[in-house]
Amino acid sequence: MAEKVKTVRGFRDLVGEEARKYRFVVDTARKVLERYNFEEVILPTVEYAKLFARSIGEATDVVEKEMFVFTDKGGREVALRPEGTAGAVRAFIENKLYADGTYKKLFYEGPMFRHERPQRGRYREFHQIGAEVFGTANPVADAELVGLADEILKTLGVEARLEINSLGCKKCRPRYREALLRYLREHEEELCEDCRRRLERNPLRVLDCKVEGCRRVAQEAPKITDYLCEECKTHHEKVKEYLSALGVEFTENPYLVRGLDYYTKTVFEFVSPELGKTVLAGGRYDYLVEELGGPPTPALGFAAGVERLMLLLKELPPRPPLVVVIPFGGEEVKREALKVARLLRKEGVRTELSYREGKIKKQFEFADKIGADFALVVGEDELKSGLYTLKDLRRREQERLPFEEVVRRLKEASS
Ligand code: ATP
Numbered sequence: 001m002a003e004k005v006k007t008v009r010g011f012r013d014l015v016g017e018e019a020r021k022y023r024f025v026v027d028t029a030r031k032v033l034e035r036y037n038f039e040e041v042i043l044p045t046v047e048y049a050k051l052f053a054r055s056i057g058e059a060t061d062v063v064e065k066e067m068f069v070f071t072d073k074g075g076r077e078v079a080l081r082p083e084g085t086a087g088a089v090r091a092f093i094e095n096k097l098y099a100d101g102t103y104k105k106l107f108y109e110g111p112m113f114r115h116e117r118p119q120r121g122r123y124r125e126f127h128q129i130g131a132e133v134f135g136t137a138n139p140v141a142d143a144e145l146v147g148l149a150d151e152i153l154k155t156l157g158v159e160a161r162l163e164i165n166s167l168g169c170k171k172c173r174p175r176y177r178e179a180l181l182r183y184l185r186e187h188e189e190e191l192c193e194d195c196r197r198r199l200e201r202n203p204l205r206v207l208d209c210k211v212e213g214c215r216r217v218a219q220e221a222p223k224i225t226d227y228l229c230e231e232c233k234t235h236h237e238k239v240k241e242y243l244s245a246l247g248v249e250f251t252e253n254p255y256l257v258r259g260l261d262y263y264t265k266t267v268f269e270f271v272s273p274e275l276g277k278t279v280l281a282g283g284r285y286d287y288l289v290e291e292l293g294g295p296p297t298p299a300l301g302f303a304a305g306v307e308r309l310m311l312l313l314k315e316l317p318p319r320p321p322l323v324v325v326i327p328f329g330g331e332e333v334k335r336e337a338l339k340v341a342r343l344l345r346k347e348g349v350r351t352e353l354s355y356r357e358g359k360i361k362k363q364f365e366f367a368d369k370i371g372a373d374f375a376l377v378v379g380e381d382e383l384k385s386g387l388y389t390l391k392d393l394r395r396r397e398q399e400r401l402p403f404e405e406v407v408r409r410l411k412e413a414s415s
């Protein structure tokens with residue numbers, strides 16, 4: 001046999017049940033998003049690398065280490081997108097979605113790429129479903145977005161703990177940054193190599209570092225919530241108040257910073273205790289649109305990791321019952337069976353037309369093997385009498401029925 005070519009490390013096939021889980025997660029989230037009047041945007045998978053460097057931040061793990069960057073044939077530096085917000089913001093600007101002066105609520109879904117060490121719930125190609133709200137500074141929007149995320153998770157039956165924090169703004173964050181930097185310098189030798197190297201450029205990254213030593217240092221660090229300006233403090237208080245009004249439970253984590261630099265004010269994460277990982281995360285990014293060349297536009301959003309949600313799904317709704325149409329006889333029978341199968345599908349019945357030939361016993365074995373619930377025999381007798389044999393493969397019963405009655409029963413079973 002020829003040598004087999006395997007999938008690339010960190011890339012996966014979603015086959016059978018896995019593919020169904022994927023669709024279920026995405027479709028469920030999509031339905032909730034559409035009820036909140038979010039509109040879908042379909043964005044490219046490849047963008048100029050500088051889009052990510054400028055938005056996510058040069059001194060972040062995602063940009064420094066995890067991006068799939070390459071030079072295209074025209075000599076341009078492009079990247080497989082590691083996340084969706086940067087592209088959504090670019091699209092918002094490029095398509096002038098700010099033109100009507102209202103706010104815009106967009107969602108996207110699709111593959112993201114990060115060169116990380118693969119493990120359970122961490123892949124190099126993974127999928128996100130994300131939502132972005134452009135054009136409002138109102139804390140009601142923050143609360144509603146978190147509430148929407150909560151609703152998606154509840155609808156999927158996924159349990160996760162919500163943590164929130166505020167990262168302040170241009171006015172108050174520099175003061176915090178100074179205080180943090182002062183503290184971190186005193187503990188420099190306890191930090192990992194990456195954090196030490198990035199200390200001056202991006203001290204907040206230490207708070208998001210997963211290395212044990214850094215986590216210990218982070219535990220005693222100054223808290224950003226002690227440094228917020230009046231505006232950010234009020235905003236944060238309002239968000240919490242509205243969340244309580246919505247009945248969304250949360251805990252405050254003053255060290256929550258997220259792995260991307262563009263966040264301001266509200267940040268949040270839904271953490272699954274079962275997985276020990278974040279399943280959905282987001283926050284405000286009030287300067288990003290402007291920083292990427294658009295008009296000043298406060299905005300916020302989140303992204304959920306589809307694979308992590310798949311791992312936490314308790315049950316997948318069953319597929320509708322399956323009927324196998326079994327032609328039994330000559331050419332005329334085959335023509336009739338083709339028509340019968342098509343008609344059943346038109347009526348919404350999940351139908352397989354058997355391509356097997358030969359003994360009826362073999363046909364029923366085939367029907368069992370593919371997990372069919374019903375078999376409908378189309379044979380010479382059926383053509384003559386107009387009565388079709390419908391076999392209930394679960395109950396092991398069969399009846400001869402006029403075609404309309406067959407359709408009626410199968411439709412009923414399918415609804
Ligand atoms: P983590 O801390 O687990 O690395 P992150 O902070 O890098 O996550 P975000 O950039 O906020 O993650 O992305 C949002 C969500 O996308 C995460 O909460 C997670 O569910 C999912 N996600 C991120 N990276 C991966 C990955 N490599 N494989 C699978 N899912 C991922």
Ligand code: MG
Nearest residue numbers: 061114116259
């Ligand atoms: Mg990460």
